[in-house]
Amino acid sequence: MSRRVMILFFAVVAAQVIGLVVFASVRQIALTEGREVTLQTVPVDPRSLLQGDYAILDYEIADVPPWLDDRGLIVYVVLRQCGQVWCADWHANHRPDSNEVYIRGVVNDRGRLDFGIGTFFVPEGTGHIVENASDVKVVVSLSSSGNAVIKEVLVDGRPFEPAGR
Amino acid sequence: MAGDAFTSRLRDEVGHWQADGLITDEQAAAILERYTTADATEPAEPAGGSAIGNRVVSVIAIMGAALIGLGIIAFIAANWSEIPTLAKLALMVVGTPVIYIVGWLLSYRFGYSRIGTAVILLGAIAFGASIHLVAQTYHVPVNHPNLVPLWFLGVVPLAYITRSQAVLGLSIILFLAAACFRAQEWLPELGSEDTILLLPGLLPLGAFLFAAGRVQARFADTRRFARLCDIAGLLVVAAGIYFLSFDEVWWDIGRGELSFGAVAVEYWVVVAVSALAIAAMLTVAAWKAAGRDPAQIWWEAGAVGAMALIAAVMWLGLAFGGQWLWWVFNLVMLAGVLAMIAAGYRWNRAWLVNLAVPIFAITLFTRYFEFGLSLLGQSVAFIVAGIILLAGGFGLEYLRRRLVARIRREGAGA
Structure with missing residues (x-):
């Protein structure tokens, strides 16, 4: 696997994790900040x-x-x-x-x-x-x-x- | 170890050999597999029988990954109260990248490329499980229209980065599932009789996958994904035609009052975007293959044009009625099957023949049971069906074997 492909692979993995964290965070903020x-x-x-x-x-x-x-x-x-x-x-x-x-x-x-x-x-x-x-x-x-x-x-x-x- | 330049050149050449009918798809895959494993530290494997052995290892590893993935999903579904919510979330948010890292190390550091690919597939399943775990934690319903599309968007780039057909297969399943979940947004009363208005949308989706297959077949780096997209696309199109080939369906449509006004704008936007993407992909495919096989380009364009025409007939039929349309779609199915067999015969693609025969058989027996059971007693119907099944099966198998044998005898191609 070339360095470029390796970076792409881990960038997608990172994007998946960020997506999960953002999804959870939006809900958590709504939970804690809301009326x-x-x-x-x-x-x-x-x-x-x-x-x-x-x-x-x-x-x-x-x-x-x-x-x-x-x-x-x-x-x-x-x-x-x-x-x-x-x-x-x-x-x-x-x-x-x-x-x-x-x-x-x-x-x-x-x-x-x-x-x-x-x-x-x-x-x-x-x-x-x-x-x-x-x-x-x-x-x-x-x-x-x-x-x-x-x-x-x-x-x-x-x-x-x-x-x- | 084969260098990047060599493997890149080899991929290109093998593609041309396939296109020129010098080698079969299986032979092309075996040649590429032999040399591309050298990207990792795995030593080149001996020739002869290794391609089958490798496939067995891949299949077993993928089955293992699928079982573990189901186990993870069941674990989440159990909503085990002994583990605090935050710990469960941390487990998935940390666990998913750990699975990917293990897959990457196995594939590209330690040379276990097939096991590594299966572990990456497991990571892709775990990502979907994580999305649903987060949703469960915050009581978001499982049928929320954005969960599966998010899963699809996260997984599909990995298929191309890791060059994994298994991950692409999962991506195609998620792509179709995402369309089904988005359908909730396209019709306010999903499940009502108006739902049939969405059915012609299967054709643009199928045509999109088919065009994606055709354009990928023209590039050395993506050629290995072409057949999977082709098969998925043709099956989706066949499914759309099959659902509208029932006499009873058109009878119900004739009695109901369907209104396209109920369909949301997003549905038509998806159809329009699909049409543009299909046109762009076919243009690129034709441009890449220019001068090599003009007949094949025309066949592909004709196939997609026919799909567009069928979709238009479906929408018009649903809008203006016409109970007689059921037999039109049966003829369309028959014509499609014959076209697939002819294309398989013309371009030596055994898989097209192997795909067309079961589609024909399913349609034939559906029609038999649809009309036979209302005319004959059930016992007679089953006996006659059994005889037809045996005779038809023999005839179809005879035809298929002849075609496949001819294809193999002549030396096959892409």
């Missing part, structure tokens, strides 16, 4: 072939008003605190003022809003804990653009801990 809100959910429990067990989370705030029910449309849900959780106050198809707390979603093929936080991965064989819970809430971190990252799942009022149950 924290708690959302009410209704879970179901399928399985991913590549990523193992996970719970699909559907949110109370995922209802789409009829005038915005168009597949693929980006919808912003402005949130307000309703006791322990945050609920939908009003909807818009443009980004609200920065002094509002809002979450960005896309109308999916089921006519619900997909916020990119519909999947919660759990260790193998522990999906039933979420499935059997009577109350599941999700603590998410919201970035300034309204993108959400799951921070924690509260199962019956306590943080999800597969080993401790």
Whole structure:
């Protein structure tokens, strides 16, 4: 292998590592820097072939008003605190003022809003804990653009801990 | 040890010998393998039988890499809670380059080029597993449209840098998978009856791979990748035609109300970019082969032109209906199979004949079961199918053996 090819090889390997670190960093920054809100959910429990067990989370705030029910449309849900959780106050198809707390979603093929936080991965064989819970809430971190990252799942009022149950 | 200048010249010459029909693809690979291993410290291997031995070593090593890769993916899928998240991430972020370094050392320092290539393939699988581990850690769904495209973009340069067909094979699989995952962005209701509107897009993708194969065949450094791209491209095109060769599919299309308005602009951008890339690659391929074999250039251009025409008929058919189109696509499939056999016969490419025969057989038996089961009792249908299978198999095997024997007898070429 010539020196030039060797440099190219390790440059691609380095690019792969940088890509992974950037991918993780963007999510980590969103997690730590964002505004924290708690959302009410209704879970179901399928399985991913590549990523193992996970719970699909559907949110109370995922209802789409009829005038915005168009597949693929980006919808912003402005949130307000309703006791322990945050609920939908009003909807818009443009980004609200920065002094509002809002979450960005896309109308999916089921006519619900997909916020990119519909999947919660759990260790193998522990999906039933979420499935059997009577109350599941999700603590998410919201970035300034309204993108959400799951921070924690509260199962019956306590943080999800597969080993401790 | 063979010098860089010698091996470069040899690659060029071997390409010309292939093009002139003096040696087969296998012989070309064996000649190049004998001398290019001298790039490393591995001593030249004795002639005679070593090419088969080397292939066995490669296949076993690649199978081993694939098994370990599956093990890594299963490990990630288990989402083992005993390991802290940061430790898992560190394991993958550090582990992936370590696998690459081991592969590189085996290939280029210690002379175990085949084992080293398999370890580099393992690194490429581990990179994909790492992407999905990061996604899992932050609860990004597995079907996120950007994960597999990112995996593909990370892996494909390695195929060319390491000159590994196995890594290129993985890249082609990822390329096609990436298109499938991006399809979520192309249609708001993927899985609905509108999904069939995306199907003609298989033809530009297949034509892209085929054109990539043809242009790579014209350069000594990339010639070894040509056949893999050709086969993948032709299979993708055949798959697109096959799906639209069902009577029932066109019946459903006729009853439904399909709307191209539902298809996102990105889909058409991908089609347009593919068309431009295909035209550019064919131009370069024709320019490189100018004066050597004009008939072959025309055949390649004709094949890609036919693919474009078929895609256009598909889109028009889907837009304006026409239940009768099912038999058009059956005729197209038959014409395509005959063209592949004719091209294989004309340019002494046994692999084209070997590819065409199973495509024909699959289409034939699909049609038999599609129509036979509705007309006959199931038991009779299976008995008749068995007889047809035996007779058809004998006839096809007889034809294939004759063609392959003729190709081998005449001395083969590229």
